[in-house]
Amino acid sequence: MGQITSVDVNKDILIDSLKAQNARLKKLLREIAEERDRYKSLWETNRIQNEFSEKERKANRRLEQEKKQERLLSGVKSDGVPIAHAADSIRSYDEMCVVLDKLKNTGRMGIRNWAMFRCGICFGLRASDLVKLKWGWIMDDDGEFRDRIPVVESKTSKINRCFISDAIKETLTEYRKWLGGRNCSPDDYIFSKNNGGRLQEQSYSRYLKSAGKEAGLPIHISSHTMRKSFANIVLCVHDGGASDNTIRDIQGLLGHADVRVTMKYLKETTLRYDAARKEVSDFVLGRTDVNELVITQQKNNDDVYKVCMEILEKVA
Template sequence: MLAKQISAYLDHLEVERGAAKNTLSSYRRDLRRYEAFLSGHHIDDLGAVGEHDVTAFVIELRRGGDEFPPLAASSAARTLIAVRGLHKFAALEGFTRVDVASAVKPPTPSRRLPKSLPLDQVIAILDAATTGGPDAPRGLRDKALLELLYSTGARISEAVGLDVDDIDTDNRAVLLRGKGDKQRVVPIGRPAVDAVDAYLVRGRPALAKKATPALFLNARSGRLSRQSAWQVLHTAAERAGIATAVSPHTLRHSFATHLLDGGADVRVVQELLGHSSVTTTQIYTLVTVNTLREVWAEAHPRSR
């Protein structure tokens, strides 16, 4: 009975819904696994399936079984879509009295932890930001850009969008314009101030062939693009011998993680990053907790 019900649903998808060949193949594979699960629990009719059976199947998808490997949350959620479609069809066709799968929620994907670099790798990248040499206009620009990114936690779009008047080196502060044009003033560390001062005095004048308010300029005197800024970091990371993938957001993540590691309050970090909700910032606390756990596991005499 169960095999016929599943076959009827697949025929419905192919003939009446005009599902693509790849979609049918995916649904057939997912429902074959569902059929095996139900058969293993001595269920041979969708009318005998309860909501708890569907929930148990989702749990098994994540855990894996003797014949099937465990699935990631996203893959398990995709499989549940096929199962929901089957039960909805069964209810509409009268195979079952109710749709028992409609209330079953897909598994929540694990939150991806932001990538951050240890301090020594960040410093190595900053020291390697010298395109054309440490005293060349582009070298001074690149050094100032990366120092500013790490010192402020600015998004790459915020950094390349800066005008000269947005930065106050005397008071060591910068005006950043974030998402939704929300503005915030962020302090700048001494190394970043020194790098920006050096660029403004010896680097930018050589790049500014025409009048422009932009702080970071390209070789044609235009505003440095996000793509070019990314390339500056990529080149510096290669020079520094950093094997892991590094993006401008990596410096932002490192900024937040290093602040929290140093004891900064999460709400202060929220303001510095320009997050509208502290919930967004709290993902960085997961990074620091994991670091603490690793140190504890290595150092505590009774951690194992």
């Protein structure tokens, strides 16, 4: 009888233990379900917030775009400062002459402004590099013009070896005659202020903008117009037009990573640059038949291929 009682007692303990474990499991399952519901609620809340935030971002972006559109139409920035327009190139020889005439005949330093615009187009330099040119760089000790000058570019620190063309010589000769020996020593700036100090490029840009408005031209003129005009003239006049496109095509066919390598194949680089500057000079002096700056010749792929084959035969 005692053994049976012992078994009954152990059985009751086991049942109680299982019931306790079952209760703990149920509690754990409830906690897990509550946690799951909590995370589900948080996820849904975050989803709604993100959706709202995305809608808000899109609305803010549209609003900002509308404001930007309004500023562009009004011509002023949000702080009230006028929006600067990118400089345009001159579009013809006639336009260039109109601008030069306005510069030359406006203000006491008109001849300087005229000379700087003419030389700026011929050199193809930035205004920041033009204003730092000195007479001693252009002319030797005997008062003769040098063949070329090395210019360390302010923006890139690269050396630009500029050919001194006939147009530059003619322009600076007339300018020096007007100066009458004043501010003409080797250490003097070529395009200086009236007192001999260095001219600020921003000041010169204002002269150009004023001349452009007086001329009534439908283009935006500033100091960078000189550099853009130089590039446009080269593209339209040099090598029959579109020579840069042709060189780029040849570069791709030959597999050159750098176009300068291609130019070494085609011709000695400095001579090509000199030829381009000479043709810009002829344009400025009115020696070409070109008036409208429009590309007159496009070379097709067959022409480019023939050139490439000739190059490959030479280097093989």
